[in-house]
Amino acid sequence: MKPKRILVAVNGSKADAGVVELACDLSKRSKADIYAVYVVEVKRSLPLDAVIDSEMKKAEDVLTQAEEVAGERGCELEADIIQARDVGPAIVEEAVEREADLIIIGLTQKRRFGTFSLGNVILHVLKEAPCRVLLSRESLLVEVITA
Amino acid sequence: MNVLVMGCGRMGAQLASLLDAEGHKVTVLDIDAHGFRRLPPGFGGIALVGDGTSEDALKKAGIEEADAFVAVTQGDNRNIMAAQIAKHIFNVSRVLCRIYDPLRRDIYEALGLEAISPTTVFAQIFKDKLLSM
Amino acid sequence: MYIIIVGGGTVGYYLCEALLNEGHEVLVLDKDAAKCERFGDDMGSVCMRGDGCEAATLAQAGAARADVLIATTDEDEDNLVACQVAKYEFGVARTLARVNNPKNEMIFKKLGVDRTINVTNLILDHIEGDLPTHPMVHLLTMMEDGTEIVEVRVREKSTAVGKAVKDLSLPPDAVLVLLIRNGYKPQTVIGDTVLEVNDRIIALTPTAAEDVLRKELTGLD
Numbered sequence: 257m258k259p260k261r262i263l264v265a266v267n268g269s270k271a272d273a274g275v276v277e278l279a280c281d282l283s284k285r286s287k288a289d290i291y292a293v294y295v296v297e298v299k300r301s302l303p304l305d306a307v308i309d310s311e312m313k314k315a316e317d318v319l320t321q322a323e324e325v326a327g328e329r330g331c332e333l334e335a336d337i338i339q340a341r342d343v344g345p346a347i348v349e350e351a352v353e354r355e356a357d358l359i360i361i362g363l364t365q366k367r368r369f370g371t372f373s374l375g376n377v378i379l380h381v382l383k384e385a386p387c388r389v390l391l392s393r394e395s396l397l398v399e400v401i402t403a
Numbered sequence: 404m405n406v407l408v409m410g411c412g413r414m415g416a417q418l419a420s421l422l423d424a425e426g427h428k429v430t431v432l433d434i435d436a437h438g439f440r441r442l443p444p445g446f447g448g449i450a451l452v453g454d455g456t457s458e459d460a461l462k463k464a465g466i467e468e469a470d471a472f473v474a475v476t477q478g479d480n481r482n483i484m485a486a487q488i489a490k491h492i493f494n495v496s497r498v499l500c501r502i503y504d505p506l507r508r509d510i511y512e513a514l515g516l517e518a519i520s521p522t523t524v525f526a527q528i529f530k531d532k533l534l535s536m
Numbered sequence: 537m538y539i540i541i542v543g544g545g546t547v548g549y550y551l552c553e554a555l556l557n558e559g560h561e562v563l564v565l566d567k568d569a570a571k572c573e574r575f576g577d578d579m580g581s582v583c584m585r586g587d588g589c590e591a592a593t594l595a596q597a598g599a600a601r602a603d604v605l606i607a608t609t610d611e612d613e614d615n616l617v618a619c620q621v622a623k624y625e626f627g628v629a630r631t632l633a634r635v636n637n638p639k640n641e642m643i644f645k646k647l648g649v650d651r652t653i654n655v656t657n658l659i660l661d662h663i664e665g666d667l668p669t670h671p672m673v674h675l676l677t678m679m680e681d682g683t684e685i686v687e688v689r690v691r692e693k694s695t696a697v698g699k700a701v702k703d704l705s706l707p708p709d710a711v712l713v714l715l716i717r718n719g720y721k722p723q724t725v726i727g728d729t730v731l732e733v734n735d736r737i738i739a740l741t742p743t744a745a746e747d748v749l750r751k752e753l754t755g756l757d
Contacts, residue, residue: 299596299598300584300597301595301597301598301600303601345580456612459639480614483613484612484613484616507617507621510621510625513624
């Protein structure tokens with residue numbers, strides 16, 4: 257795999273660090289650019305361009321964290337915040353716009369209503385992304401230790 | 404009292420037969436004649452096939468002479484629409500309707516429609532029963 | 537403008553597409569997951585799954601900041617309730633409802649829906665417009681107060697032929713405005729205007745008095 261432009265989707269979950277590390281490792285050989293995006297999901301009760309301070313703060317923190325993780329691995333990334341109604345389509349659109357050839361997305365073990373679930377975001381990206389998609393699932397051990 | 408009941412489900416049929424037994428003049432309206440099987444054999448009222456959200460069908464069912472109108476079909480919106488037609492178009496003096504969705508019931512109560520939500524009523528009854536055991 | 541469309545059927549679909557092209561913010565509400573998915577595939581995040589008659593769904597849809605709500609389902613009662621909840625619970629300024637039974641148009645207006653669209657009547661209007669020999673043609677309906685502008689052709693059978701306008705028994709609120717007669721310039725109608733066969737009259741009439749006016753001028757029931 258020799259990606260040239262990697263899009264990393266971060267969302268503030270425990271999976272973020274692992275996803276950024278993976279992107280850094282994969283970028284080295286092909287000197288790929290890395291874009292880290294955080295999607296702020298804007299409720300319909302607000303206009304799409306509404307400035308939500310709490311969400312902005314969270315987005316900035318998450319992206320700063322991602323930059324730090326990348327820095328520790330000796331690589332750089334370009335960070336971006338997007339506002340959208342739905343996260344999945346926003347990630348796909350961003351990948352198209354940036355002409356990414358690889359999307360890396362993380363999954364923390366999800367047990368919604370007691371059953372395993374991928375969630376709408378990942379399903380949408382897997383279904384609609386024009387490029388290759390890597391899904392990184394967190395080790396169960398991490399869950400156990402932190403829980 | 405002259406009562407027009409819209410919807411001949413379990414609730415509508417039961418209500419119609421109670422009123423009939425007490426000597427009231429009852430007309431039951433349903434879009435499907437199949438519902439009328441629920442009326443008791445000795446039912447003395449009138450059963451009519453027709454759409455209660457249609458002005459014409461309501462006229463045929465004698466809404467202009469009715470003292471009361473009750474909307475108890477399975478559809479909240481059908482009941483709401485028919486009840487409003489009865490109240491605002493035909494000026495029936497007593498109009499009552501069933502709205503399962505509690506939120507929707509509150510909205511239409513605020514708009515002046517007399518409505519009962521079985522959801523709220525039964526949840527309350529069950530809770531009281533449970534806690535009194 | 538922010539426009540909410542209730543119902544993602546054919547009408548809702550093409551309406552959404554057209555309104556998006558005009559640059560509006562649009563959200564479609566539909567109970568059916570498959571229909572919503574179709575919107576997502578074709579137009580992006582413009583459809584939310586949910587019952588547009590439910591206050592909870594409308595709150596989530598941001599109805600409180602919507603400028604217009606259009607109810608397009610094929611059930612009249614659902615369209616009525618969606619419009620009423622939007623208007624009375626969320627203060628949406630303009631509500632429009634598709635009406636399937638033409639008789640419901642007046643009822644909906646009486647119950648607070650700002651505007652109704654009835655396909656049957658629309659088609660009828662076009663048929664009338666396409667037939668120049670039709671004795672009465674609807675030119676314009678001013679929905680707000682139930683007044684219509686119509687064109688009526690005076691026919692042989694009419695008792696109005698040869699009579700002055702002031703002697704006709706017209707409905708009290710109907711006004712004959714303009715007379716168009718072959719070979720003459722259009723002229724304003726006055727009390728002394730005497731009607732002839734094939735005169736075309738542009739008149740203003742309350743919808744309710746339309747039939748009386750037609751009968752008087754055309755002799756047709």
